[in-house]
Amino acid sequence: MSDVTAQTHASASGKDPVPNRIQARPVPRPGRIVAAVIVLVLAAMAANALITNDAFRWDVVWLYLRDIVVIRGVMWTLILTFGSMVVAIVLAVTLAVMRRSDNPVMRWVSWAYIWFFRGTPIYTQLIFWGLLSVLYPRLSLGIPFGPEFFSFRTDDVFTAFWLALIGLALNEAAYLAEIVRAGLTSVDPGQTEAAKALGMKDGKIMRRVVLPQAMRVIVPPTGNETISMLKTTSLVVALPFTYELMYATSAIGNRNFLPVPLLVIAALWYLLITSILMVGQHYLEQYYGRGFGTTTRRRGRGKGPAGGKQAAIAAAGTVNVDITKEVTP
Amino acid sequence: MSVVADSPAGAAGSTDMVSVRAVHKVFGHGHDAVHVLKGVDLDVARGEVTVILGPSGSGKSTLLRCINELEEITGGSVVVGGDLMGYRKDAKGTLHRLHPKVVARQRSRIGMVFQRFHLFPHMTALENIMEAPVQVRGLSKKAAKQRALELIERVGLTDRMDHYPAQLSGGQQQRVAIARALAMDPELMLFDEPTSALDPELVGEVLSVMQDLAKSGMTMIVVTHEIGFAREVADHVVFMDDGVIVESGPPSAVLDNPQEQRTRDFLAHVL
Numbered sequence: 001m002s003d004v005t006a007q008t009h010a011s012a013s014g015k016d017p018v019p020n021r022i023q024a025r026p027v028p029r030p031g032r033i034v035a036a037v038i039v040l041v042l043a044a045m046a047a048n049a050l051i052t053n054d055a056f057r058w059d060v061v062w063l064y065l066r067d068i069v070v071i072r073g074v075m076w077t078l079i080l081t082f083g084s085m086v087v088a089i090v091l092a093v094t095l096a097v098m099r100r101s102d103n104p105v106m107r108w109v110s111w112a113y114i115w116f117f118r119g120t121p122i123y124t125q126l127i128f129w130g131l132l133s134v135l136y137p138r139l140s141l142g143i144p145f146g147p148e149f150f151s152f153r154t155d156d157v158f159t160a161f162w163l164a165l166i167g168l169a170l171n172e173a174a175y176l177a178e179i180v181r182a183g184l185t186s187v188d189p190g191q192t193e194a195a196k197a198l199g200m201k202d203g204k205i206m207r208r209v210v211l212p213q214a215m216r217v218i219v220p221p222t223g224n225e226t227i228s229m230l231k232t233t234s235l236v237v238a239l240p241f242t243y244e245l246m247y248a249t250s251a252i253g254n255r256n257f258l259p260v261p262l263l264v265i266a267a268l269w270y271l272l273i274t275s276i277l278m279v280g281q282h283y284l285e286q287y288y289g290r291g292f293g294t295t296t297r298r299r300g301r302g303k304g305p306a307g308g309k310q311a312a313i314a315a316a317g318t319v320n321v322d323i324t325k326e327v328t329p
Numbered sequence: 330m331s332v333v334a335d336s337p338a339g340a341a342g343s344t345d346m347v348s349v350r351a352v353h354k355v356f357g358h359g360h361d362a363v364h365v366l367k368g369v370d371l372d373v374a375r376g377e378v379t380v381i382l383g384p385s386g387s388g389k390s391t392l393l394r395c396i397n398e399l400e401e402i403t404g405g406s407v408v409v410g411g412d413l414m415g416y417r418k419d420a421k422g423t424l425h426r427l428h429p430k431v432v433a434r435q436r437s438r439i440g441m442v443f444q445r446f447h448l449f450p451h452m453t454a455l456e457n458i459m460e461a462p463v464q465v466r467g468l469s470k471k472a473a474k475q476r477a478l479e480l481i482e483r484v485g486l487t488d489r490m491d492h493y494p495a496q497l498s499g500g501q502q503q504r505v506a507i508a509r510a511l512a513m514d515p516e517l518m519l520f521d522e523p524t525s526a527l528d529p530e531l532v533g534e535v536l537s538v539m540q541d542l543a544k545s546g547m548t549m550i551v552v553t554h555e556i557g558f559a560r561e562v563a564d565h566v567v568f569m570d571d572g573v574i575v576e577s578g579p580p581s582a583v584l585d586n587p588q589e590q591r592t593r594d595f596l597a598h599v600l
Contacts, residue, residue, distance in 0.1 A: 190447040197443075213451060316448075
């Protein structure tokens with residue numbers, strides 16, 4: 001890429017290599033100007049409607065935007081989002097590998113898990129996690145249907161926070177498992193065959209050969225899922241877990257009889273975090289998508305292509321990147 | 330050129346590197362079943378180069394893939410280096426399917442080179458060659474690198490060792506693939522149309538690496554359409570059509586004086 005720009009600059013500084021360069025008027029596009037005017041007017045109307053309406057109470061929004069309870073809510077929301085995503089990713093890879101296993105029991109367990117957790121609403125699942133200590137006040141470890149080694153009060157171990165994290169993670173894993181499966185399927189079967197022919201065992205083939213190449217397909221939709229999870233955390237009120245952003249703000253709103261400005265605060269925070277995540281996702285996608293379809297040759301530099309391993313995978317075309325395989329809830 | 334007699338069937342089985350007996354391969358079941366191999370017998374002696382010729386769809390690639398267990402055979406037996414591939418026979422003669430781990434170990438002694446190279450795109454040429462010795466043999470990275478450097482020199486790509494496969498030409502990729510297979514010190518090398526995906530001007534470099542390998546005494550089974558290679562390098566040429574071996578013998582016999590009409594038709598086509 002850099003070579004190309006360098007060349008362009010070189011030719012720009014010297015004589016034009018194209019003596020008969022075309023100087024033509026572009027096609028007139030009056031529609032663009034009309035569209036721009038319409039959009040501008042609509043945007044101005046929307047801004048006006050937001051600012052001039054006193055019900056929004058922008059003074060209250062400003063006052064509570066950095067309230068300690070709100071900030072603490074933001075922290076809990078972030079902890080829940082990233083905590084549950086990490087657990088979900090580990091579980092999802094396991095489920096996706098099980099789904100492709102030769103062992104029919106593994107395949108069936110994975111299928112049933114995905115069927116159940118995708119088939120029931122997350123809100124319902126969270127309510128049930130909240131009821132865990134009611135349904136099973138004491139849990140014990142021991143031989144199934146046999147003696148117990150020790151038992152504990154459910155409430156003592158599974159606090160609302162852990163239940164929230166586990167509840168979100170277990171649900172998310174079902175969706176992510178399908179994304180991971182799509183990624184694994186996208187890798188050229190020839191890769192597995194070549195590894196087999198070298199005498200590599202299945203686990204090694206997965207870890208060393210297939211997964212690294214599947215990442216190209218897995219990472220972008222996983223970023224999408226993370227952004228989705230950020231807002232799904234607001235449902236943990238079903239447990240109830242009451243420290244996260246959505247509940248924290250609406251609690252203040254109810255106490256002050258000012259629900260609207262506090263909802264605006266929650267929305268603004270979600271928007272801000274999403275924006276940051278989107279920037280991160282943009283760079284991740286750029287990293288994993290770089291050099292796709294082009295073979296970058298930089299013989300002079302010796303070491304690797306511009307994008308390193310990922311660009312090498314992209315250029316080799318062993319991964320079939322098909323966006324229709326993306327799975328979104 | 331030394332005279333290579335047709336390997337005597339049945340006699341002195343221990344000198345045979347590969348012994349394929351009455352192998353059948355059926356893909357699919359019921360109405361969709363495709364009978365690809367219909368009773369194939371093949372013997373390859375240690376140090377011998379066998380070239381398999383035949384029209385596409387004749388089952389030659391399938392035969393190759395059955396030899397290293399990439400496909401499970403439906404009937405018959407494959408013995409490589411004295412080991413029955415994929416199964417264990419007990420005292421009563423009952424066959425027991427081997428655990429995938431054991432099959433993987435059997436495969437690790439057989440090198441395979443594919444038509445479409447199948448190098449690992451996320452690893453450099455050198456890392457591709459080091460991968461199996463480290464991951465399968467448990468060799469130290471240092472030792473594996475030492476060996477990989479020797480091999481990459483042998484295929485003449487020392488200056489390309491830090492390149493990723495996508496930065497290499499087809500011929501270079503295939504030479505790396507050969508080095509990758511050799512890194513496991515195989516007793517037998519299988520080549521599945523190694524030059525068919527290459528631009529014509531790149532075929533020579535791959536064939537010359539293979540020729541050197543044959544000279545070094547490697548046992549090789551090569552599926553190819555390169556008649557010139559067969560004539561020059563093969564000890565034994567096998568012509569397959571429609572899932573059976575139609576004709577086999579030294580290249581002078583099969584290529585220059587074919588006995589079967591089907592062989593003559595095929596050779597008239599490719600020569």
